[in-house]
Amino acid sequence: MSVLVLVEHDGKSVRDATLATVTAASKLGEVHALVVGANVASVADEAGKIAGVSKVLLADAAHLDHELPEEVAPVAAKLIAGYDAFVVPATTTGKNIAPRVAALLDVMQITDILSVEGPDTFTRPIYAGNAIATVKSSDAKKVITVRTTAFEKAAREGGSASVEKVDGGQPAGLSSFVGLEASESERPELTSAKVIVSGGRAFGSSGDFHKLLDPLADKLGAAVGASRAAVDAGYAPNDYQVGQTGKIVAPEVYIAIGISGAIQHLAGMKDSKVIVAINKDEEAPIFQVADIGLVGDLFKIVPELTEKL
Numbered sequence: 001m002s003v004l005v006l007v008e009h010d011g012k013s014v015r016d017a018t019l020a021t022v023t024a025a026s027k028l029g030e031v032h033a034l035v036v037g038a039n040v041a042s043v044a045d046e047a048g049k050i051a052g053v054s055k056v057l058l059a060d061a062a063h064l065d066h067e068l069p070e071e072v073a074p075v076a077a078k079l080i081a082g083y084d085a086f087v088v089p090a091t092t093t094g095k096n097i098a099p100r101v102a103a104l105l106d107v108m109q110i111t112d113i114l115s116v117e118g119p120d121t122f123t124r125p126i127y128a129g130n131a132i133a134t135v136k137s138s139d140a141k142k143v144i145t146v147r148t149t150a151f152e153k154a155a156r157e158g159g160s161a162s163v164e165k166v167d168g169g170q171p172a173g174l175s176s177f178v179g180l181e182a183s184e185s186e187r188p189e190l191t192s193a194k195v196i197v198s199g200g201r202a203f204g205s206s207g208d209f210h211k212l213l214d215p216l217a218d219k220l221g222a223a224v225g226a227s228r229a230a231v232d233a234g235y236a237p238n239d240y241q242v243g244q245t246g247k248i249v250a251p252e253v254y255i256a257i258g259i260s261g262a263i264q265h266l267a268g269m270k271d272s273k274v275i276v277a278i279n280k281d282e283e284a285p286i287f288q289v290a291d292i293g294l295v296g297d298l299f300k301i302v303p304e305l306t307e308k309l
Contacts, residue, residue, distance in 0.1 A: 001028050001029030001030070001084040001085065001119055002029055002030050002032065002082070002083045002084055002085075003025040003026075003028045003029050003030065003031050003032070003083060003084065003085045003086075003087055004032050004033075004034055004057070004076070004079060004080060004083040004085070004086050004087070005018070005021055005022055005025045005031055005032070005033050005034065005053075005087050005088070006018075006021075006033075006034050006036070006072075006076065006086070006087070006088040006089075006094065006097065007033050007034060007035045007036075007043065007047045007056075008021075008088075008089050008091060008093055008094065009035065009037065009040065009043045011037060011039075011040060011043070012042070012043070013043065013046060014043060014046050014047055014050070014156070015089075015091075016148075016153060016189075016191065016192040017089035017091050017094070017148045017191065018033075018047070018050070018089060019050065019153035019154045019155075019156065020089070020146065020148035020149070020150075020151040020152065020153050020154070021087055021088065021089045021146045021148060021151075022050055022051075022052050022053060022154040023052070023151040023152050023153065023154045024087065024113065024116060024144075024146040024150075024151045025052075025085070025087040025146075026052045026154070027116035028084070028085055028087075028116060028119060029084065029085075029119075030054055031052055031053050031054060032053070032054060032055040032056070032057060032083070033047045033048075033050070033053045033055070033056045033057070033161070034056075034057045034059065034075075034076060034079065035047055035056060035057070035058050035059070035060075036059045036064050036067055036072050036075060036076075036168075037059075037060065037064050037065060037066075037067060038060060038061060038062050038063075038064055038065035039060065039065075040058070040060055041058065041060065041163075044056050044058040044060075044163045045163065046156075047161070048159060048160065048161035048162065048163055049156060049157055049158070049159050049160070049161075050154050050155070050156060050158075050159050050161075051154050051155040051156075051157070051158035051159050052154050052159065053154075053159045053161045054159075054161050055161050055162055055164065056161050056162070056163045056164065057079065057164055057165075057166045058163055058164065058165050058166065059075050059165075059166050059167070059168040059169075060165065060168060061168030061169075063168070063170075063171035063172075064168050065177070066177040066180075067093060067097075068175050068176075068177060069093075069096040069097045069100055069175075070100070070172050070174040070175045071169075071171065071172055071175075072097050073097055073100035073101050073104060074104065074169055074172060075166075075167075075168060075169050076097070076101045077100075077101050077104035077105055078167075078169065079166065080101070080105060080141055083141075084119075084140075084141065084142065085141070085142040085143070085144060086098070086101055086141070086142070086143050086144070087144045087145075087146060088144070088145055088146070089145070089146055089148050090111070090112045090145040090146055090147050090148065090248070091148070091191070094145050094146075095145060098143050098144075098145050101143050102143040105141050105143065107139040107140075107141050107142070107143055108137065108139060109143045109144070109145070110122055110124070110135060110137055110142060110143065110144045110145070111124060111144075111145050112124050112125060112145055112146075112147045113144055113145070113146055113147065113150075114132065114147055114150040115150065117134065118136075120136055120137050120138070120142070121134065121135070121136045121137075122134070122135055122137075122144070123135075124147075125147070125267070128244050128263045128264060128266070128267040129244075129266070129267040129270065130263070147248060148191070148248075149248055149249065149250035149271050150271075187217060187218075187221075187222065187223050187224060188221070188222070188223045189223065190223045190224075190225055190239070190240070190242070190247050190249060191247055191248075191249055193222060193223035193249070193251050194222075194251050194252045194253070195220050195221065195222035195223070195251055195252060195253045195254075195255075196222055196223050196224075196225050196242070196249060196251045196253070196254050196255065196269075196272075197213055197216055197217045197220065197222045197223075197224055197225070197255045197257065198224070198225035198226055198227065198242055198254065198255065198256050198257065198259060198269070199212075199213050199224075199225075199226055199227070199230055199235070199236070199257050199258055199259070200226070200227040200229055200230050200256070200257065200258040200259035200260065201227065201229035201230050201233055201235070201258065202257075202258030202259075202279070202280070202298060203230065203235055203257075203258055203298070205235065206234055206235045206236070208299075209226075209230065209235040209236060212257075212298070212299070212302045212303065212306075213257070213302070215306045216255075216302060216305060216306045216309070219306055219309040220253075220255075220309065222253075222255075223251075224236070224240060225240055225241070225242040225247075225249070225269075226240040226241055226242065227241070227242070227243065227259045227262070227265050228241055228243050228245065228246065228262075228264060228265065229262075231246075242265065242268045242269050243262075243264045243265040243266075243267060243268035243269075244263075244264045244265075244267040244268055245264065246268055247268060248267075248268050248269075248271075249268060249269055249272065250269075250271040250272055250273070251272050251273070252272075252273045252274065253272070253273065253274045253276065254269050254272035254274070254275050254276070255276045255277075255278070256269070256275065256276070256277045256278070256279075256286050256290070257277075257278045257279075257298050257302060258278070258279060258298045259277070259279070259284075259286055260279065260281065260284045260285060260286060261277070261284055261285035261286030261287070261288070261289065262285070263285075266285070266286075266289060270289050274291050274292070275289055275290045275291050275292070276290065276291065276292045276293075276294075277290035277292070277293045277294070278293075278294045278296065278298055278301055278302070279293075279294075279295065279298075280295065280296060280297055280298070281295075282295045
């Protein structure tokens with residue numbers, strides 16, 4: 001089989017999600033990488049160095065800047081004629097592009113795979129991860145999104161793939177880029193952080209959320225996450241959200257503070273290597289998955305923990 005992997009990038013470098021996706025795709029066959037954007041030749045060169053990538057296709061055009069899904073999907077759908085599968089990370093970007101490609105090809109998308117069992121057979125989570133389904137596709141062309149926390153990251157160095165320019169097509173004109181409002185932080189990116197400190201609705205306000213969590217995260221060199229309840233209450237921005245409808249993470253250490261452990265949240269973090277839970281309710285569901293649990297008032301425990309680190 002030949003597989004085309006969409007390279008997720010920020011316009012300057014390849015994101016970590018791509019590395020795990022390459023690992024998953026390599027279990028299917030020869031991996032070619034697709035870099036889409038404007039003035040992203042350096043990204044293509046970087047993608048060519050990823051271990052396991054044998055060729056890089058570069059679609060570089062002004063209308064592909066910011067990787068608008070309405071512009072990227074037709075490019076990928078056209079290129080898939082020479083491949084058996086199109087594989088993307090199950091990130092916000094990937095989940096925006098893959099369904100459009102599947103629709104253009106008139107095939108069923110295979111979502112959020114956890115493993116590759118064969119050329120047409122995969123496992124994926126259902127019921128918020130409480131059950132694992134084995135699915136088999138009879139489609140000639142497969143469109144697949146990968147849960148990146150389930151696969152090891154391919155090495156950024158070791159490959160020497162050639163870069164080939166491909167046609168970026170014509171502007172679809174269905175959408176336009178207006179602006180980007182991104183939070184700037186010196187902390188690690190949530191999906192690639194080794195340590196994550198997450199807060200829930202128990203903090204009571206945005207002020208207390210940041211006053212207590214930020215110093216702790218800084219001491220640990222950790223990323224800051226939040227439950228959906230905390231995000232919905234306005235304590236933290238949307239890109240902090242961990243869970244089934246947020247970001248799926250699997251850090252070395254996940255510290256859940258004031259988070260009850262709703263099934264939606266557990267689906268996004270239960271693959272973490274070590275889970276630490278702090279909650280005043282000893283019956284909270286989070287303690288059922290925690291490796292270390294501490295029952296108590298977070299307003300006393302968190303400042304004390306920060307002070308002792």
